[in-house]
Amino acid sequence: MDLQQIVDDTWNALADERGCGTPARYIPALAEVDPTKFGIAVATRSGEVHCAGDTDEPFSIQSISKVFVLAQALEREGLALWDAVGREPSGNAFNSIVQLEREKGIPRNPFINSGAIVTTDRFIGDRGPDEAVADLLAKLQNMGRDDDIGIDERVARSExxxxxxxxxxxxxxxxxGRLLNPVEDVLSVYFRQCALALTCRQLADAALFLAFDGCDPxxxxxxxxxxxxxxxNALMLLCGxxxxxxxxxxxxxxxGKSGVGGGxxxxxxxxATIAVWSPGLNRWGTSLLGARALAQIADRTGWSVFSGRLDEI
Amino acid sequence: MDLQQIVDDTWNALADERGCGTPARYIPALAEVDPTKFGIAVATRSGEVHCAGDTDEPFSIQSISKVFVLAQALEREGLALWDAVGREPSGNAFNSIVQLEREKGIPRNPFINSGAIVTTDRFIGDRGPDEAVADLLAKLQNMGRDDDIGIDERVARSExxxxxxxxxxxxxxxxxGRLLNPVEDVLSVYFRQCALALTCRQLADAALFLAFDGCDPxxxxxxxxxxxxxxxNALMLLCGxxxxxxxxxxxxxxxGKSGVGGGxxxxxxxxATIAVWSPGLNRWGTSLLGARALAQIADRTGWSVFSGRLDEI
Amino acid sequence: MDLQQIVDDTWNALADERGCGTPARYIPALAEVDPTKFGIAVATRSGEVHCAGDTDEPFSIQSISKVFVLAQALEREGLALWDAVGREPSGNAFNSIVQLEREKGIPRNPFINSGAIVTTDRFIGDRGPDEAVADLLAKLQNMGRDDDIGIDERVARSExxxxxxxxxxxxxxxxxGRLLNPVEDVLSVYFRQCALALTCRQLADAALFLAFDGCDPxxxxxxxxxxxxxxxNALMLLCGxxxxxxxxxxxxxxxGKSGVGGGxxxxxxxxATIAVWSPGLNRWGTSLLGARALAQIADRTGWSVFSGRLDEI
Amino acid sequence: MDLQQIVDDTWNALADERGCGTPARYIPALAEVDPTKFGIAVATRSGEVHCAGDTDEPFSIQSISKVFVLAQALEREGLALWDAVGREPSGNAFNSIVQLEREKGIPRNPFINSGAIVTTDRFIGDRGPDEAVADLLAKLQNMGRDDDIGIDERVARSExxxxxxxxxxxxxxxxxGRLLNPVEDVLSVYFRQCALALTCRQLADAALFLAFDGCDPxxxxxxxxxxxxxxxNALMLLCGxxxxxxxxxxxxxxxGKSGVGGGxxxxxxxxATIAVWSPGLNRWGTSLLGARALAQIADRTGWSVFSGRLDEI
Incomplete structure (x- = not known):
């Protein structure tokens, strides 16, 4: 299987549709991004990253950060994290507060906003918020193999x-009584994690541990x-x-995990891991072109876990 | 990988815990089942079925029938089925009516009861209810390679x-206005499909098409x-x-798809496909021992789609 | 205070607007009613009934029947009725099932449909449904001083x-487990009580006990x-x-208590008691002209309990 | 009718039960109040105030302030206020957020907390928050005929x-987008209005306009x-x-309108208007003894609007 060919073919097959979907506009920094940006990066066990398009330009990863913060919060808290946040699909729009009331302030999973906020609270732990952000950034720079990975402070302020x-x-x-830290401290970390800016290449690299049982391969x-x-991984598939x-x-x-920045x-x-980026979103806030690119790659590679062809490749 | 060995080991490892969990008691026919029954059957591409324990005794498959009726309804209706029922996780208890009101009578997916009822309605189509049941039964006898597969009429009446x-x-x-057939007609089919009685062996056989892209291998x-x-398959993983x-x-x-009969x-x-059966349920209505058996098999085989060891076996 | 004059003036002031609002159309018998019908009847302590317009033509009283069945159920059950149904406003549309789930099948009050159904169940008690209907009818004929009061069987069937x-x-x-009688028995009474047909005059007469502490004055x-x-009375004001x-x-x-028949x-x-009838409804199912007639009468008589002029008349 | 006698008799009949119910304890200033305090003040058209018990000791009026702010907001905004807040009973616990989501941020009525907050926002209007508080205080001092009426700043801070x-x-x-002023500005007024401290006498006096069509009699x-x-008045009866x-x-x-301070x-x-005060609350947050005192007064005076004896006194 020639992955570079698949990546190139996918990019080319979809290039004419760049700009489709609706970019997030609720903050100026997102609204100003060129909507025709489109990048695909596939990182494999060997560390090789197969790229096509705009894969070296940083974008706001937004909710994708929830994956990394969850991993870090789990490392800090272990199973105790699951007393604060559930592990089941939500079945409501991402910011719904109804289920939260019914379930006494315990969010359904770490990928809806309420669940991500409480996960961030546990990730902070007894550090100060600034130290927590610094640690998260250092971790991402390490995993993404690039010290240039940073936070877009303008986005963070707008958030x-x-x-x-x-x-x-x-x-x-x-x-x-579900938060251990002051609300504004938790939010100050949360808004900054959403404002993390990575390139597709950095993102695919930084996430490789997800595909290889927790180790950077x-x-x-x-x-x-x-x-x-x-x-x-299970949470990403069920609630991402x-x-x-x-x-x-x-x-x-x-x-997978989507972000309203289009990643x-x-x-x-x-x-492997794959990072795609195209700012136009579908009505649920997932990158329209990005999802199609992933579907094409799934089709070409047979990587869908729901397909019986799994062992034929 | 010696599947028979894995099946035997799993059965032996868990045999002492037969009887754990709480069998469904809402109808006499279920309450009377011997709670220590425990069977595992794994069917593979070759048609071979690896069995351990009570795999030749029929049990009430209950909600597992939703998988077969969904497959048949899709064959009859095609994509139009999705106008009547959604394809997203529910996030509420299986019989919740709240979401149904919010979403104007369109259930979230075919595996919650409301969604299964509307799927049954579409499966019936313009046939009478008895003809629909006869067709479903014939299909299962064919797929399960056994003309003895039948419906437990006593269970159906109790349901x-x-x-x-x-x-x-x-x-x-x-x-x-979401049902095409009279309510009592739809329910008469629904209650009978829930009362389908299959052995683990028949069930694993009948479902092989699921593991092989729709074909009996x-x-x-x-x-x-x-x-x-x-x-x-995607719906089973997300909502089963x-x-x-x-x-x-x-x-x-x-x-996977569970039924309150313990399958x-x-x-x-x-x-492969796997059918397990043990009547004791956990608090969400899934067979306690059955789920543990599947987890052990997943562990031994590396078949979990969320594990990076996938290609190492 | 010349009540007859007030009744006449009110009728005349509104007569040009007969036909406004939207009559209920969900069953043929209601859809066929002449939408320009308009009647006002005010019954007082002396038994005198001041009438204007169509006050001698029977109409389907629909949910107004809930008041009479509640009175009868309370006489049968006493305070035990309040174990089965609440006494607080609902805050949701009249047929919402959400609150019912949240509160484990106990409706908020006897005037929403679920609450009326359980009230009917308790009104039936251990009589058969037909005997219960016969008793209700006899009571209304007695209170309404007219043996012609009956049930429109065509409406009942359509309901x-x-x-x-x-x-x-x-x-x-x-x-x-909230109903004592079989569901279809309860509904057969419920649908017939909704189909009770009374004239404005009969209705005002039959309800006089409400205005005089439970006695026919x-x-x-x-x-x-x-x-x-x-x-x-408190329930009517808060939840009617x-x-x-x-x-x-x-x-x-x-x-007050409204019915979708326009009463x-x-x-x-x-x-006093007042019965008004005009088939056109506002968006909440209350007679548009009827409510305006009552507001005018309230204004002229100073009978609003929220007005400080109460003792000036 | 000798009102002073009724007030004295009511106080005496209930005096032995002082201390019943559960005082609010969520802030220290409320938890520290002597739970045996009990006062009744009835103000009439002539300006005479009939008192018994602790009627000259200020207490935290809490949610009773919603009545006065509503009156002021209505005077500022007129009918436009009703675009921001509804006028129907809520049917949920006082701080429920579910209905608020369903109805797109428009609270059901001005007496649930969300509705009171938006009412406060409109009451502030384009003044600064401090000026709004000063105006409210001046108004209450005027209506309550006492310049000593003030805000308990310690309570406000705790709130x-x-x-x-x-x-x-x-x-x-x-x-x-339902608030015109910054959230923290609105809340700073809201928390201070809740901390208004009045005596029963001042409160009954200040509210006399409610009983006399808007005028101080x-x-x-x-x-x-x-x-x-x-x-x-209608909102108080339906939602108070x-x-x-x-x-x-x-x-x-x-x-009536209750506050968790026990008033x-x-x-x-x-x-007339009546102000009662006893810190112990029932499970819905209404003063237990206070409500019983009012029920006894209603019984003795025949003032219940739901009783047919209205004109017999």
Whole structure:
């Protein structure tokens, strides 16, 4: 299987549709991004990254950061994290507060906003918020093999200024006594993690541990236990795209996590990671072209976990 | 990989815990089943079925029938089925009516009761209910390679007598105009499909098409299109166990569907199907021992789709 | 205060607007009613009934029947009725099933459909459904001083045929074990009580006990205890018009109960009862012209309980 | 009718039960109040105030302040206020956020917390928050005929520190664009209005306009239009006690508004206002002894609007 060929073919087959979908516009920094950007990066066990298109330009990874913070929070808290956040699909729009009330302030999973906020709270632990952000950044620079990985402070500020819904969720959980740190501290980390800016290449690299049972397959450094990695992959497949997760599972067939910046990170256990980027979103907030690129790659590679051709390749 | 050995080892490792969990008691016929029954059957591409324990005694497959009816309804209706029922996880208890109201009588997926009822309605189509049941039975006898497969009429009657919640769901959808057939006709099929009685061996056989892109790998007969089969597998992984689907996905790692009779059917695309049976349930209505048996098999075989060891075996 | 003059003036002031609003059309018998019908009847302590317009033509009283069945159920069950149904406003559309799930099958009050169904169940008690209907009818003929009061069987049949939502509610409660009688028995009474046909004159007469602490002020016959009557009046003011109760309370200012047949029954404790009829409804299912007639009468008489002029007249 | 006698008798009849119920403890200043305090003050048209017990000791009026802020907001905004907040009973616990989501950030009525917060926002208008508080205080000093009426700043601070749920509600509405002022500005006024401290005597005096169509019956000064006053009375009867409003309406039978400080303010249109105070609350947050005192007064005076004896006294 010539992965570079598949990546190139996929990019070329979809290039004419660059600009489709609707970019997020709720903050200026996202609205200003060139909507025709389109990049695909596939990282494999060997550390080789197969790229096509805009794979060396940083973009705001937004909710994709939830994957990395979850991995770090699990390493800090272990199973105790699951007392604070559930592990089941949500079945409601990503920012719904109804289920949160019904379930007494315990979010359904770490990938809806409320669940990500409480995960961030546990990730902070007893450090200060700034130290937590510094640690997260250092980790990503290490995993992404690039010290240039940083936070777009302008995006972070905008997130905070427009973050009424997230503030509401955080105070709601605080009212149930679910947060260990002050609400504004938790949010200050949360808004900064959403503003992490990575290139497709950096992102695919940084996530390789997901596909290889928690170890970076190149450096053999362990990032996450085998079991926790399996958990994260399961959560990505079941809950990685809010109310569009079922559709994504069918179309693509492997774990993924989308962000409203137009990025999608996918993990194909035992095989590869993929980062795609195209700013236009579908109605559920997932990159339209990105999801199609992943579906094409799934089709060409037979990597969908729901396809019986699995062992024919 | 010696599958028979894995099956035997798994059965032996768990045999002492037969009787754990709580069998369904809402109808006499289920309450009377010997709670220590325990069977495992693994069917593979060659048609060989690896068995251990009580694999030749029929049990009430209950909600596992939803998988077969979904496959048949898709063959009859095609994509139009998805106008009547969604394809996303539910995030509520399996019989919740709240989401149904919010979404105007369109159930979230075919594996919650409301979604299964509307799927049954479409499966009936313009046939009478008795003809629909006869067709379903014939199909299962064919796929399960056994003309003895039948319906436990006593269970069916009990289901109808105790079926107030399902009646409520059906009338609720009827009020939104979501059913094509009279409510009682739909329910009469639904209650009978739940009362289908199969052995583990028959069940694993009958489901082989799920693991092989829609074809019976032995007879090469096509039961379901490749794409629809992929869809069913995705739905099983994401929604096959109600509010326990996330946990099951992590523990087991391949598509499955549970029934309150204590059976679980699993599909491992490209590899095998597994039917397990043990009447004691966990709090979400999934067979306790059955789920553990599947987790052990997943561990031994490396079949979890979330594990990076996938290609090492 | 010349009540006849007030009634006449009100009728004349609104006569040009007959036909406004939207008549209920969900069953043929209601859709066929002449939409320009308009009647006002005010019954007072002396038994005198002040009438204007179409006050001698029977109409389908629909949900107004809930008031009479509640009074009868309270007489049969006493305080035990309140174990089965609540006494608080609902805050949701009249047929919502959400709150019913949250509160485990106990409806919020006797005037939403679910609450009326369980009230009917308790009214039936251990009689058969037909005997219960016969008793209700006899009571209404007595209170309404007219043996012609009857049930429109065609309406009752149509109610049953189109009653999917009410069936859903009833089976839902049955699933929680909230009904003492078989669902279809309860519904057969419920659909017939909704089909009771009374004239404005009969209706105002039959309800006089509500305004006079439970006694018919003419015959001095006690229909309901003083305390229960007070309870019914309170419920009518707080919950008599579904999600339009707050508006009605402000506009009119005394207890009332509307029906989708276009009737409204009002009780002004210590003073009078009023029955109005005009088929066109507002968006909450209350007679548009009927509510305006009551508001005008409230304005002229100073009978609003929220107005400080109360003692000036 | 000797009102002073009724007030004295009521106080004496209930004096032995002082201390019953559970005082609010969520902030220290409330938890420290002597739970045996018990006062009743009835103000009439002439300006005479009939008192018994602790009627000259200020207490935290908490949610009773919502009545005064509503009156002021209506005077500022007129009918436009009703675009921002509904006028129907809520049917959920007082701080529920579910209905708020369903209805896109528009609270059901001005007496649930979310509705009071948006009412406060409109009351502030384009003044600064401090000026709004100063104006509110001046108004209450004028209506309560006492310049000593003030705000307990310690209570206000505690409210703010423990106000996570209210912050959540406010940010939730802000996310829907429902607030004109910054969230923290609105809350700073809201927490201070809740901390208003009045005696029973001052409170009964300050509210007299409610019972007399918007005018202070002593000074003849107009505080609120006739129609708006009627609206406020209707809202108090239907929504003044959260999920206990139906019970209160039956037991007492006239408009009232409770606060978790143990006060209840009642308005009997055309007759009087009553302020009662006893810190122990029932499970819905209404003063237990206070509600019983009002029920006894209603019984003795015949002032319940649901009783047919109305004109017999």
């Amino acid at each position: 905070s200024e427009t973050g009424a819904r997230n503030r509401s969720l955080a105070y709601f959980m605080a009212d149930f 190149v450096t053999r450094e362990r990032m996450c236990s085998r079991e926790r990695t399996r958990r994260i 795209h809010y109310d569009n997760s079922g559709e994504f599972a069918f179309d693509v067939g492997f774990p 999608i990170l996918a993990s194909i256990p035992g095989r | 109808s007598e105790t079926g107030a919640r399902n009646r409520s769901l059906a009338y609720f959808m009827a009020d939104f 032995v007879t090469r007969e096509r039961m379901c299109s490749r794409e629809r089969t992929r869809r069913i 166990h109600y509010d326990n689907s996330g946990e099951f996905a992590f523990d087991v790692g391949f598509p 679980i059917l699993a599909s491992i695309p490209g590899r | 049953s045929e189109t009653g999917a939502r009410n069936r859903s509610l009833a089976y839902f409660m049955a699933d929680f 003419v015959t001095r016959e006690r229909m309901c205890s003083r305390e229960r009557t007070r309870r019914i 018009h579904y999600d339009n109760s707050g508006e009605f309370a402000f506009d009119v200012g005394f207890p 409204i029954l009002a009780s002004i404790p210590g003073r | 703010s520190e423990t106000g996570a749920r209210n912050r959540s509600l406010a940010y939730f509405m802000a996310d829907f 002593v000074t003849r000064e107009r505080m609120c239009s006739r129609e708006r006053t009627r609206r406020i 006690h959260y999920d206990n409003s139906g019970e209160f309406a039956f037991d007492v039978g006239f408009p 209840i303010l009642a308005s009997i249109p055309g007759r």
